[in-house]
Amino acid sequence: MKISFLLHNAYGIGGTITTTFNLAQALAERHEVEIVSVLRHRELPNFVLDPRVSLRPLVDLREEKEHPLHLRPARVFPRSEYRYGQYSELTDQRISEALAAIDADAVIGTRPGLNVHLAGQAPPHVARIGQEHLTLNNHSPRLRTALRRAYRGLDVLTTVTEADAGAYRRRMRLPGVRVEALPNSVPDPVLPAADGSAKVVVAAGRLVPVKRYDLLVEAFAAVAAEHPDWQLRIYGKGDEHDRLRQLITDLGLWNNVFLMGAAAPMEAEWVKGSIGAAASDFEPFGMTIVEAMRCGLPVVSTDCPHGPAEIIADGVDGRLVPVGDRDAMAAALLELVGDDELRRRMSRAALENARRFAPGPVVEQAERLITEAVSARRAGQPVVRNRRNTHLAARGFAARDTALVAASGALRIVRKGRP
Amino acid sequence: MDTDGRIIFEVPEAHGRRLLLRLRPKKGLPEETLHVLELNSADEGRARAVLAADPVLTEGRWDVYLLDGFARTRLRPGPRDLRVLVDGHLRDRHAPLAVRVPYVTKDGFLAVRTWLRPAHAEVDRVDVTGGALTVSARLHGASLPAGAEVRLRLRRETGTVRTLEPLVGQDGRSFSFTVADETLDMGVWDMFVRPAPEAPMIRLARLLDDVADRKEVFVYPGATAAGIVVRPYYTVDNDLSLDVKRTG
Numbered sequence: 288m289k290i291s292f293l294l295h296n297a298y299g300i301g302g303t304i305t306t307t308f309n310l311a312q313a314l315a316e317r318h319e320v321e322i323v324s325v326l327r328h329r330e331l332p333n334f335v336l337d338p339r340v341s342l343r344p345l346v347d348l349r350e351e352k353e354h355p356l357h358l359r360p361a362r363v364f365p366r367s368e369y370r371y372g373q374y375s376e377l378t379d380q381r382i383s384e385a386l387a388a389i390d391a392d393a394v395i396g397t398r399p400g401l402n403v404h405l406a407g408q409a410p411p412h413v414a415r416i417g418q419e420h421l422t423l424n425n426h427s428p429r430l431r432t433a434l435r436r437a438y439r440g441l442d443v444l445t446t447v448t449e450a451d452a453g454a455y456r457r458r459m460r461l462p463g464v465r466v467e468a469l470p471n472s473v474p475d476p477v478l479p480a481a482d483g484s485a486k487v488v489v490a491a492g493r494l495v496p497v498k499r500y501d502l503l504v505e506a507f508a509a510v511a512a513e514h515p516d517w518q519l520r521i522y523g524k525g526d527e528h529d530r531l532r533q534l535i536t537d538l539g540l541w542n543n544v545f546l547m548g549a550a551a552p553m554e555a556e557w558v559k560g561s562i563g564a565a566a567s568d569f570e571p572f573g574m575t576i577v578e579a580m581r582c583g584l585p586v587v588s589t590d591c592p593h594g595p596a597e598i599i600a601d602g603v604d605g606r607l608v609p610v611g612d613r614d615a616m617a618a619a620l621l622e623l624v625g626d627d628e629l630r631r632r633m634s635r636a637a638l639e640n641a642r643r644f645a646p647g648p649v650v651e652q653a654e655r656l657i658t659e660a661v662s663a664r665r666a667g668q669p670v671v672r673n674r675r676n677t678h679l680a681a682r683g684f685a686a687r688d689t690a691l692v693a694a695s696g697a698l699r700i701v702r703k704g705r706p
Numbered sequence: 707m708d709t710d711g712r713i714i715f716e717v718p719e720a721h722g723r724r725l726l727l728r729l730r731p732k733k734g735l736p737e738e739t740l741h742v743l744e745l746n747s748a749d750e751g752r753a754r755a756v757l758a759a760d761p762v763l764t765e766g767r768w769d770v771y772l773l774d775g776f777a778r779t780r781l782r783p784g785p786r787d788l789r790v791l792v793d794g795h796l797r798d799r800h801a802p803l804a805v806r807v808p809y810v811t812k813d814g815f816l817a818v819r820t821w822l823r824p825a826h827a828e829v830d831r832v833d834v835t836g837g838a839l840t841v842s843a844r845l846h847g848a849s850l851p852a853g854a855e856v857r858l859r860l861r862r863e864t865g866t867v868r869t870l871e872p873l874v875g876q877d878g879r880s881f882s883f884t885v886a887d888e889t890l891d892m893g894v895w896d897m898f899v900r901p902a903p904e905a906p907m908i909r910l911a912r913l914l915d916d917v918a919d920r921k922e923v924f925v926y927p928g929a930t931a932a933g934i935v936v937r938p939y940y941t942v943d944n945d946l947s948l949d950v951k952r953t954g
Contacts, residue, residue: 331814335782478787485792536927542831545923555785559792559916 297324368400406440414660428691460681463669472649480583489560494525506616557582580641585633711759761804791916801847809918837931
């Protein structure tokens with residue numbers, strides 16, 4: 288088969304990019320695979336891409352940032368999408384043209400706005416697979432309403448967790464669309480796993496408020512007080528950097544907590560640690576948790592929606608603590624820091640249990656989904672499995688989202704009406 | 707890297723090729739110092755070159771190339787397994803100290819950061835309480851008899867020097883000192899320890915872990931007193947200096 292991925296920006300750093308590269312590379316073993324990157328802002332991607340996967344950018348921001356069409360707002364890409372500000376009439380046009388001319392058997396969209404393009408604009412013979420790397424609950428009512436309409440044009444919709452797949456089935460009425468959880472995969476590490484002896488806790492991700500590195504730093508204060516030879520290393524960059532630096536200074540943690548900057552890939556950094564940490568308020572999947580576990584690190588994470596609880600077995604290969612609870616996070620870290628044997632046992636369990644996220648099983652499932660979608664397209668049939676009727680419930684949710692959208696619209700009109 | 711301080715480079719099988727390390731010259735100057743390593747076949751179609759622990763590389767940044775005759779290809783890094791370096795400050799080193807940390811350049815190539823020092827004072831903790839600044843460090847490749855001095859040297863032609871008395875641990879290697887001097891001149895002060903009056907000065911630095919560029923990662927607050935801020939910071943060479951400024 289020929290498979291195309293439609294990606295926001297293959298040249299950045301982030302979970303969606305990593306997982307798309309991983310899946311594309313694994314599929315390239317047996318199929319012809321390309322990644323279409325809507326945006327490009329630098330010469331080479333941060334992650335080295337297997338040469339068997341071709342990469343095709345649509346808008347090169349280094350030359351086209353001031354393109355007249357790029358200065359006009361997008362009309363196809365939904366206004367309520369998180370990245371709307373980065374899209375334009377130019378992206379509308381280039382994506383539409385790319386889809387119209389596509390010679391792939393299946394196209395895989397990797398974010399809501401791109402799935403909307405895909406669902407509405409792919410030629411009839413092309414199988415349309417939408418991937419959601421975020422979650423339905425986190426989408427605004429307005430975006431949910433837009434997707435409820437658009438996603439009916441998809442053949443398959445994949446989420447990264449069972450919890451989110453459940454939410455889509457319950458709350459969206461998508462007749463003829465197969466909704467299935469397809470977890471992100473993490474390639475087999477090249478380096479030997481961590482052995483649990485390093486006195487280093489490692490966290491990684493963009494430095495943005497939702498990741499709650501502030502909470503992690505505060506929790507680590509308790510660890511540093513009891514175990515001054517332990518350090519916390521936070522990898523990533525982002526707008527929170529200066530605030531975190533100030534927090535580290537205010538708490539007197541400059542000998543123990545370090546903002547390491549971005550590292551891609553992270554593997555060589557994970558194996559320098561012996562505990563992974565994630566303090567997010569919200570984590571659609573939790574790619575870094577799986578990465579850390581695949582390198583032999585038990586992970587202490589908040590039990591936030593949706594990913595962590597589907598990855599970590601609490602007390603077996605890591606710890607799950609309540610969201611936003613600094614003391615619980617500190618206690619869980621201290622427990623692992625203070626008990627070498629427990630840490631090593633959980634490290635072995637993490638290695639073993641995280642194998643289900645190896646490309647093998649995940650790619651097999653993806654391949655099956657793609658194949659079924661392609662044959663269904665060819666036969667002119669939907670790809671749904673039999674499942675119980677949830678239409679009534681979904682209709683209720685749709686009405687509520689519409690009401691919420693209408694209400695916020697009315698509020699805006701009222702505000703606008705004020706002098 | 708292994709615990710003996712050797713660096714093992716692994717590349718795809720490369721018949722008849724060698725590995726070239728080139729000391730990066732200052733901007734606009736020609737390259738002068740090269741070091742060539744033999745590549746030997748290893749398992750699974752790979753080849754390996756070993757940079758032994760002996761101090762053959764001078765201090766600086768070395769770019770890494772694959773050498774085929776006279777043709778060079780600059781190498782991009784695979785995973786760099788540097789875990790043995792993380793607690794490197796816990797192992798005592800002998801003189802002279804050869805420290806090497808493989809790293810990735812800003813434009814994504816493999817390079818090796820090297821230091822070569824007759825002796826070295828490895829900074830451990832830096833504590834700031836109000837107007838006082840306490841630095842803990844450990845000496846490698848030398849020891850501190852009674853009468854050792856910490857010297858702060860103003861980085862200006864005047865070469866102004868302030869002398870402090872360190873608190874030396876029983877092993878004659880660990881020491882600490884406190885800077886609480888409201889009369890320091892504005893400017894940058896480099897920090898040294900001098901074991902004896904005639905002995906060479908030993909620079910305070912932090913070199914013995916996996917962090918090749920420390921300046922933006924190990925960041926300390928300043929000690930503020932009597933209208934001046936004394937802020938310790940790591941230079942681009944990972945040496946520790948003091949930046950003295952007026953407040954406000």
